[in-house]
Amino acid sequence: MTVEVRLNGELVRDDVEPQHLLLDYLREDRGLTGAKRSCDTQVCGTCTVLVDGAPVSACCTLVADVDGREVLTIEGFAELPEFERFEQAFVDHAALQCGFCTAGMLLTTKSLLDERRLSSAEEIRQGLAGNLCRCTGYHAIVEAVAELAGVEA
């Protein structure tokens, strides 16, 4: 089947198998390897991308389901002017270690901030609970996101 996606701001058309996963499409067909595979069960969030601005687990989403929609991956986010602010906060707080979860963390944070859903440390913890990180112990990420959201960590 043919899908048409606005991928990182650019309209692309591709022939794909109906059961093709968005994660495989991005990583293998499009060479966008910033989204990572880990749990395959919608638990860890390393494969997170934004579809029409909302975080989605690409490991459990079909390309067919994003036909006609907007998909933003970390590669696209990194091109946006607002990214610098995110980058600086994560650098300042050393809110990453191995970096495997990082793209998902940033994209989920962006979506929550866009929707103004981060008005307390409590909301940060709840909002990001669908993104696992095994390295940092979360503390640094909460600090970085709190700074971005302008709330107390």
Place this chain on the structure above:
Amino acid sequence: MTVVERRPLTQVGHSAPRKDAKEKLRGEAEFVGDVVVPRMLHGKVLRSPLAHARVVSVDAREAEAMAGVVCVLTASDLVDLDGYWGHAIKDRPIVARDRVRFAGEPVAAVAAENEAAAEAAADVIRVEYEELPLAATLDEALTAGAPLLHEGPVRPGLFHGLGTLPPRDGNVCYRYRIDRGEPESVFSRADLVVEGEYTFPAVYQYAMETHTVVADYDGDRITVWSTCQHPFLVRAELADLYGVPLSNVRIIVPYLGGGFGSKSYTKMEPLTVALARKARRPVRIQNRVDESMVTTRRHGMRCRMRTAMTSEGNLIAREVDCWFDTGAYADNGPRVTATGGDAAPGPYRWHAYRVDARCVYTNTAPAGSYRAFGAAHLQWIGESQIDELARRAGLDPLAVRRDNLCRPGEEVRGGGKPLDADLVGDVEKVAAAVGWNEPKPPNVGRGVSVGLLAAGAHPVSTAVVRMEADGRVAVLVGTTEVGQGPRTAFAQIAAEELGVPLDQVTVHGADTRFTPYDRSTGASRSTTIAGLAVQRAAKEVREQLERIAGGDALEVATYPDLFRKHFGLAGGELIGRGEVAPFGSGSYAEGPVFWEVCVGAAEVEVEPETGVVRVRKTATAADVGRAINPQLVRRQDEGATMQGLGNALFEEMIFEDGQLLNDTLLEYRVPSFEDLPDQMSCVIVENEDGPGPFGAKGCGEGALAAVPAAVVNALADAGIPMYELPLTPERVWRRIQTLEEEGKWPR
């Protein structure tokens, strides 16, 4: 800026931003799963569904005929090789030969043009099994007449590092014993003795990136991109397995998506290389989470311990028997067992102790390294007994530690390195951080814990520092970037020695063809040992600059002039070499390189109606000698703290008849944002007492041993002593019911 003036430090001791941050934040950092090699195939492993069985036959004809399939590897393809590997004990076939010993053991592997074709083909490989009796638990494996997992003589691996390996005894593949004095007689005159039986669960490291390998076998050259922490040891094992010279094996390690020990030593590399050898094309094998869970895990353990104290509060004797469940193959079990044995007494001034630790084969997935192994297993047990003794004697647990802990320079283990840390100072700091003396609300308890972890592994590292004619510096070192930050810390060390700004220094990733030998990335050794090699290499470059300058003060701005002066052109290169080698043989018996401090404190709150334990506060001591990068040190402790909370509160691999029941992240829960304690502090202690550069010593593991122990002690302080981890609500609730029946609850 001059480099002749040695103080104050301008790079070391500062929280420089991570060198790899931008690449990682922008999704540009390359991991093995992102590597694409021309003509690369995709591999899928067929794993045994049975925990113990004879393999009667493997029929892959139908699979091989399927579209997109290039080949299927079975044991019959490997008859020209000895085919057994294992860095400690060579007990492990590349794929199962006549027998499978755990559910999940590779039996065959398919190489195909894409993953879907490989998976479909793996599904139609027909394997006939004949079930064998199981020894799936420690009990089953240790009973008289238990089915034996391995027969024939023990074949030592290349890197067991444990002196002479004793012969196997039934299913016990290794045994480690230490003692001091005469425990029996000391116990007989003790005023207070506590004893108990304890259980520690098997847990999964869960590095978010699963084990992934790309291998190419071209003639007699092997090239491997691998998610491995120890590329040089993998190289040696592959060279040995495939009978090629070391230099014909090249291991490239890009960024690693976490490791925590799960990627230490050799894992999926022998199988991937075998598949590439048969396919005559590069092949990638990428584990799914359920496959990584049966590739390696932390040892479950059972322990019997007793500890004696005088009524004045002097700790005098301890006896420990423990059994580590290493699964079907030894992996790093022997070292885990020895390190556990060393951690068992705890750093106290005992008159006598006896420790007997065994490493036991069972029909379950193999167990290996996981952050703070050995210490994580034993510290919570030993420390909970000390608290129990303190309670019985009516003494403050903190005071008992103050009175009994070893002091710097005192012997910790016979023949080993004396204590190189101020443990009393450390434990007082963490106790203060959780408000030790403040009043406690109901159902709230506080605990501290102290321990040591034999760290550093075998102290062999080399490094090369190259300075180009423009003053830029490249550091070549075989340490792998698992997330812990060596590329940043090493750059700081080199920049400090050479007086150059940090952005002029690049630390490259491990590639055994170009980076010099580093024994391994683990055991908290990198900053201390590889960092020392980097420092020595950088010093050598500085000495060359000084010689060229001929007595003039060194100025970074004039480095290019020095190159012109020396080489006669705007080129050339200065190369410095650094080496760390052991003073003696470097063996475990003489070690460790340093004692990693495992000191922590916790405050918990229990909800008696449900058994839910909530951790309110944690504190850990990062006793690092010198923090090369304080922010990275703190981040290490925070990560280890959180893993410690998972290990203490809910993580547990559940095996039934050798089958892993919870093999997804849905059923195997790891800590999330919502498990963060209200307060998580890390106290950095810098006494410049480490053997590494600028007095540094390693960190990053200790918290994972200290935190579970502190949590257990805090819960006991709230009235609920526990003998089994994890502290699930059900277990805690049941314990409360028992205490109630015994009239001990509510207190």
